[in-house]
Amino acid sequence: MGFFKRNERVKNPADFKNLFKKGKKTGVSGAKLFYAENGQEKNRIGFPLPRGYGNAVQRNLSKRYSREVYRLFKTHLNTGYDMLLLVYPGNDSFNERCVQFRSLCEKAGLIRK
Numbered sequence: 001m002g003f004f005k006r007n008e009r010v011k012n013p014a015d016f017k018n019l020f021k022k023g024k025k026t027g028v029s030g031a032k033l034f035y036a037e038n039g040q041e042k043n044r045i046g047f048p049l050p051r052g053y054g055n056a057v058q059r060n061l062s063k064r065y066s067r068e069v070y071r072l073f074k075t076h077l078n079t080g081y082d083m084l085l086l087v088y089p090g091n092d093s094f095n096e097r098c099v100q101f102r103s104l105c106e107k108a109g110l111i112r113k
Contacts, residue, residue, distance in 0.1 A: 004071045010046035010082055019046075019084050026107040030091065033104035034084040045070055045083045053089050062087060065097045073101060077110050 010016060023036040038044060047066045053059055066085050085101065105111050 004067050004074075008042060008044055008074075010044045010084065015044075015082065016046060016048060016084065019082055023082070023084070024108070026104055028100050028103045028107070030088050030096070031100040031104060032086045033101075033108055034086065035081050035108055035110065037080055038082040039080065041079055043074065043077060043079055043081050043083065045085065047085055047087075050086065050088060058089075058092070062092055065092070065094050066101075068094070069097045069101045072098075073105065076112055077105060078112055081110060083110075 010019070019034045019036055023034040025032055025034045027033070047063045049059055049062060053062070066087065070085070085104070087097070087100070102111075
């Protein structure tokens with residue numbers, strides 16, 4: 001399984017901006033995934049939320065769901081990508097996030113064969 005380590009996060013604002021502008025994107029109902037190759041042997045991921053996404057409790061819970069879903073799926077993903085998982089307010093549950101993330105990764109071709 002493994003943990004979600006600090007060096008697996010996209011933290012630099014320039015990296016966020018670059019992924020939004022130049023990264024490829026795919027979407028499903030309630031979520032979008034922006035991704036691009038990073039030239040490293042590991043994946044990095046960030047979890048931005050759109051403006052006006054609920055209160056602090058809702059934002060923190062949403063990010064916690066996203067981090068846990070990524071932690072569960074990361075061993076099944078191809079490496080060498082930067083990703084941003086953007087989720088929209090609405091039906092926010094852990095099971096829904098799992099379905100969204102799996103669908104997004106399949107559409108993007110990021111799941112290992």
